[in-house]
Amino acid sequence: MSKHGNISRLIEEARAGRREAQQAIYELFAPRIFNFLVRLSGSRQEAEDATQQTFLAVLQQLRRLRDPAQLESWIYRIARNEIYQKFRRKRPESLDDRGLDSEVGKIEEERSHANPEKLLLNLELRGRLESALDKLPIKFREVFILAVIQGMNYQDISEIVGRSLLSVKTDIYRARLQLRAELGRYLGGYKMKAESKG
């Protein structure tokens, strides 16, 4: 059976209240949604809450989904709305502690199985990447995460964020320019020879 056929069947079963089908939908999409929300909000805790709210809404409102092929975009839209609601409730100054709550835990976790120099470099780089990502305006950040980190196509991104294809394309490019300026000194080691592609 095709991927869409499988998803349609899962949706039907989940609508009928079958818990296994609901769990299968969660397991299929939760990792990508969770990563999207962590990168967008910068906080693991907020991403957890938003992921929970997202899947609750998805599984309770599954009847509203008309086209099963749109399931992924629909889940992303709900997830994005969840995190935007959190942003609205949050005071601006608290947005500055992006990632700090998760960082301490991660350091402890990695200390046991990594070589200290590499660990330090990785941590520094990751901190810089997260901070550069955080400095992007939210409309650039979300399309950059979807396009570059999640590898989604521009048409799907345009449907998720509700902006035109041209606007999405321009925003992704501007996000890249801003990140290039922020991360200039780290780019040297990562420059690839793209001739093979050209």
Added chain:
Amino acid sequence: MADHCPQEQIAAWLDSQLAEAEAAQVELHLRQCADCRNLRDDLAATNRLFHDLEVLDPPDHLWTRIEAKLDQSSGHGLLAWIPRWEGWLLYRRELIGIAAGVLLLIGVISLVLEPQTSRRSMLDTIARIDSYHAAQISKYTEFYNPFRIAAWNNPDSNPFARPRLDANANPFGSLKEKR
């Protein structure tokens, strides 16, 4: 610089989001332009930096929490009705028909009943005014109708009666005397 391709195109090309013809155009330009090659390398390096970010797994307890909430909402209680109502949306057309019928019925009933009720209330009001007047007249017979009572008791108090009592006040009377 005039024949540079738009730089957004280079970013879109890196993400494999261009149609074949557009991609060929960008590739041709990249072969000829060192500045754009440099931009491409920078943008590609930025991509690689972010591709190296670790992929995070959602915590194991998250599904358990969601499942508990789902159980809670499909159980008994006031809130448990909310999801069930969504099923009614499937019969939207029928529901709209029923609602329109009910509204029409309410309209017809109010049209039939309304004149009767307004006539009844008008008669009630007139009866109330009448009984008020009757009470006032019986209570203040002397003063209630000042014109009628005053004219009855004292003819001089009627300004129209006065000229008739005084012959000089009648202009036609004096004309008669001169003649």
